[in-house]
Amino acid sequence: xxxxxxxxxxxxxxxxxxxxxxxxxxxxxxxxxxxxxxxxxxxxxxxxxxxxxxxxxxxxxxxxxxxxxxxxxxxxxxxxxxxxxxxxxxxxxxxxxxxxxxxxxxxxxxxxxxxxxxxxxxxxxxxxxxxxxxxxxxxxxxxxxxxxxxxxxxxxxxxxxxxxxxxxxxxxxxxxxxxxxxxxxxxxxxxxxxxxxxxxxxxxxxxxxxxxxxxxxxxxxxxxxxxxxxxxxxxxxxxxxxxxxxxxxxxxxxxxxxxxxxxxxxxxxxx
DNA sequence: ATGGTCGAGTATCGA
Numbered sequence: 634x635x636x637x638x639x640x641x642x643x644x645x646x647x648x649x650x651x652x653x654x655x656x657x658x659x660x661x662x663x664x665x666x667x668x669x670x671x672x673x674x675x676x677x678x679x680x681x682x683x684x685x686x687x688x689x690x691x692x693x694x695x696x697x698x699x700x701x702x703x704x705x706x707x708x709x710x711x712x713x714x715x716x717x718x719x720x721x722x723x724x725x726x727x728x729x730x731x732x733x734x735x736x737x738x739x740x741x742x743x744x745x746x747x748x749x750x751x752x753x754x755x756x757x758x759x760x761x762x763x764x765x766x767x768x769x770x771x772x773x774x775x776x777x778x779x780x781x782x783x784x785x786x787x788x789x790x791x792x793x794x795x796x797x798x799x800x801x802x803x804x805x806x807x808x809x810x811x812x813x814x815x816x817x818x819x820x821x822x823x824x825x826x827x828x829x830x831x832x833x834x835x836x837x838x839x840x841x842x843x844x845x846x847x848x849x850x851x852x853x854x855x856x857x858x859x860x861x862x863x864x865x866x867x868x869x870x871x872x873x874x875x876x877x878x879x880x881x882x883x884x885x886x887x888x889x890x891x892x893x894x895x896x897x898x899x900x901x902x903x904x
Numbered sequence: 905a906t907g908g909t910c911g912a913g914t915a916t917c918g919a
Contacts, residue, residue: 655911754919849909
């Protein structure tokens with residue numbers, strides 16, 4: 634039960650990431666979840682709202698400062714909520730054009746540089762969308778290289794739309810030739826990790842086939858057909874303090890769920 | 905049977 638899991642000792646920073654698949658549709662579930670999970674920081678993706686429609690007041694009432702990058706507002710949109718401070722907000726990349734989609738926002742929370750990212754869906758291997766996805770991952774790497782220090786405390790949280798390894802999909806045979814698992818996508822993710830980030834979930838949980846996303850169709854969730862594509866990446870010094878991790882499958886159940894579950898990582902802050 | 909279901913917005917497209 635969450636009542637026990639939600640407890641944590643003093644000196645812990647709880648960081649979560651959740652692709653909410655429309656904040657308008659998901660607000661009751663997000664508010665409920667914030668009240669029982671009580672993350673210090675929550676990165677959200679696919680808010681699908683404009684900045685003007687972002688419900689900052691409702692989050693404020695729950696004790697959270699917020700920053701949102703919504704742009705046109707029809708799709709994508711990323712946000713950061715924090716109840717431990719929210720400073721130096723940067724929305725988008727310097728290189729973004731006027732028409733660029735809203736897929737990156739960063740802020741400093743409790744001394745940690747927090748990035749919320751929504752990597753484009755490649756749709757099919759070789760398509761123009763697939764090429765754009767690989768380009769975007771390289772842009773993210775360049776942005777980190779230019780603006781962050783791997784010796785500092787940095788987390789990059791979000792929906793990467795890449796399953797890092799075959800054990801992160803329900804059946805590798807079902808994904809042969811598919812997007813999310815191709816060599817080029819995994820290589821682009823590895824290049825980001827090689828800059829100086831660690832997949833914190835794997836610091837804590839070694840089991841195969843633990844997923845963060847399940848297709849709404851065909852009862853995939855109930856039949857355990859999913860992928861682990863939502864990640865919390867942290868610089869090595871911070872990743873070494875990861876002490877607990879959970880994919881909250883309860884948030885994927887019940888009434889009007891997102892197709893993603895929240896991923897929660899607890900970090901020690903007292904050493 | 906080669907599908908299924910959501911959310912955008914209101915016909916289909918995107919995931």
